[in-house]
Amino acid sequence: MNGPIIILAAAALAAFGARWVLKRRRRAKLLAAPLANAHRRILSARMPLYRKLPADLRARLDGLINRFLDEVTFHGLEGVEMSDDIRVTIAAQASMLIVNKPNRWFNALRTIHVYPAAFKSRLTKINGHVHSERDETRSGESWAKGPVILAWDHAAYGAFIPHDGRNVVMHEFAHQLDEQTGVTDGSPLLDADHSASQWARVFRDAYERLRRDAARRQPHVLDAYGATNPAEFFAVATEVFFEQPHALRAQEAALYGELAQYYRLDPAAWG
Ligand SMILES: [Zn+2]
Structure with a gap:
């Protein structure tokens, strides 16, 4: 390598390093900052869970919402005009999942598309060489290494009820x-102190119980869609862990325990 090339390479590396440092600093500032008053008012009106959270978790949620709004792009579809109301309500619910997992982030996520209401899925499935268009009505979709798609009326309802x-x-x-393991199979990345074999056993047993109850049309704390x-x-x-923690703990104690360890949260203790 000759002199000028070495200098150019060093300059490019320095510029990259400086950008990385600035990005880290900006992120740390956002995570430490309280939520803007206008955003807090949105959540007070739209998300009862926000008010119920222990103060330390609410402070962490504020920071995650700040980061989310800074790093994720929202697109309105079919007439949805994007607003802080929509952005904050969605960011807060998503961030609940990682509120006590400081090293976890939605790494693949860049964009959220928001429809006004349930939408026709345009998901293209690749079966061998055949691309078949599915035509289902949905309230949400999560694409591996890609966007999340949501119906705003369902997202708002989920926050409010x-x-x-x-x-x-x-x-x-x-x-x-x-999806962060590369395979979407109900086995997310576990922390080092979390037993993978126990997680697998508890989930398999609880999944089989739900399948059995669903086949017999027996009531179960989890929706048959699971x-x-x-x-x-x-x-x-996950939905039931956050929304009906007492019922989940009563009916599926081991499953509740695994989810509590995974999310590092105990929603049943939130009053
Ligand atoms: Zn799903």
């Missing part, structure tokens, strides 16, 4: 976490 066990934003973002496959089971269990 905290105890019905349904939350489309938490559902789709549970898929985002699950019996579709292990990935949907994890997403549905």
Whole structure:
């Protein structure tokens, strides 16, 4: 390598390093900052869970919402005019999943597309060389290494009604976490102190119980949609973990314990 090339390479490396440092500093500042008053007012009106959170978790959630709004792009579709109301309500629910997991982020996520209401899925499935268009009505979608797509009316309802066990934003973002292993199979990345064999055993047993109850049309704390496959089971269990923690703990204590360890949270203690 000759002199000028070495100098150019060093300059490029220095510029990259400086950008990286600035980005880290900006992120740290956002994470430490309280939520803007206008954003706090949105959550006070739209998300009862926000008010119920212990103060230390609410402070962390504020920081995560700040980062989320800074790093994720929101696009309105079919007439949705993007607003802080929509952005903050979605960012807060998504950030709940990682509120006590300081090293976890939705790494693949750059964009959220928001429809006004349930939408026709335009997901293209590749089966061998055949691309088949699915034509289903959905309230949300999570694409591996890609965007999350949400129906705003369902996302708003999920924030406002905290105890019905349904939350489309938490559902789709549970898929985002699950996808971080490279395979969406209901086995997200576990912390080093979390036993993978115990997680697998507890989830398999609880999944089989739900499948059995769903087949017999027996009532179960988890929606029968969770019996579709292990990935949907994890997403549905996440919704109920946050929205009906007492019922989940009463009916599926071991599953509640695994989710409490995974999310490092105990929603049943939030009053
Ligand atoms: Zn799903």
